Amino acid sequence: MESTREQILRLVRGRREVTVAQLAEALDLSLQAVRRHLDGLRADGLLDVRLARHGVGRPALVFFATERGEEGRSYMQLLSRVVRQLDKMDAKSPSGDAERKVLDLVFTGVAEDLVAEHLAEVNGTTLDQRVAETSRALEREGIVDSWSKQDGDFHVVNGECPYLRLAEMTPAPCSADLHVLELLIGSPVEQTKRIADGSPMCEYIVRPVGVEKELKT
Numbered sequence: 001m002e003s004t005r006e007q008i009l010r011l012v013r014g015r016r017e018v019t020v021a022q023l024a025e026a027l028d029l030s031l032q033a034v035r036r037h038l039d040g041l042r043a044d045g046l047l048d049v050r051l052a053r054h055g056v057g058r059p060a061l062v063f064f065a066t067e068r069g070e071e072g073r074s075y076m077q078l079l080s081r082v083v084r085q086l087d088k089m090d091a092k093s094p095s096g097d098a099e100r101k102v103l104d105l106v107f108t109g110v111a112e113d114l115v116a117e118h119l120a121e122v123n124g125t126t127l128d129q130r131v132a133e134t135s136r137a138l139e140r141e142g143i144v145d146s147w148s149k150q151d152g153d154f155h156v157v158n159g160e161c162p163y164l165r166l167a168e169m170t171p172a173p174c175s176a177d178l179h180v181l182e183l184l185i186g187s188p189v190e191q192t193k194r195i196a197d198g199s200p201m202c203e204y205i206v207r208p209v210g211v212e213k214e215l216k217t
C-alpha cells in the first residue's frame with residue numbers, strides 16, 4: 001500500500017504541476033499535512049516549486065517533479081517491457097529512419113505484450129462491458145482512471161500520466177496505450193487529450209460502429 005508521501009509524489013508526477021490545495025482535495029488531507037510532506041520531498045530533491053500566475057489575483061505556488069523525482073514504478077515497468085522487446089529484435093533489421101522504426105516496433109511489441117497479459121480479463125459481449133472490463137484491467141497499469149458514457153460515446157480518462165517525461169519526448173507510449181485499448185475493447189479508439197500536451201487529463205473516446213468488431217485472440 002502506498003504511503004501518503006508516495007501518493008503525493010505520484011500525483012505530482014502524473015499531473016505535471018499541482019498546488020497544495022489540489023493535493024489536499026485529492027488525498028482528503030489538511031493543507032498543513034500536505035505542506036509537511038511537500039517540504040520533505042523537496043528536501044530529498046524529488047520535487048521543486050515555482051510561482052504560477054493565472055489571470056488576475058495572487059500567483060499560486062505549484063509543485064512539480066524534478067528529474068530525480070520522475071523515476072518511479074511505472075517508468076521501471078515500461079523500461080523492463082522495452083528491454084524485453086529489444087532482446088527479441090536480433091533478427092529484425094529496420095532500415096531508413098532507424099530510430100523511429102525501432103521505437104515504433106518496440107512499442108508495438110510492448111502493447112501486444114500488455115494485451116496478452118490482460119486479454120483473459122475482457123470477456124464482455126457488449127461494448128459497454130468491454131469498455132468497463134478493459135478500464136478495470138488497465139487501471140492497475142496506470143493507463144486508465146475511469147470511464148463514462150456521453151451521448152453514446154465512451155470516454156476513457158486518466159488524470160495521471162504514468163510516463164509523462166517520456167510522453168513529452170515521443171508520442172510512442174501514447175500510441176501504444178491507444179493500441180492496447182483498441183485491441184482489448186475491439187473497437188476504434190481516438191485520443192483527444194494528452195497530459196503531455198498540457199491537458200489536465202489523458203482522454204480516449206470509443207465511438208460505437210455499426211457492427212462491433214469481435215476481439216481477436
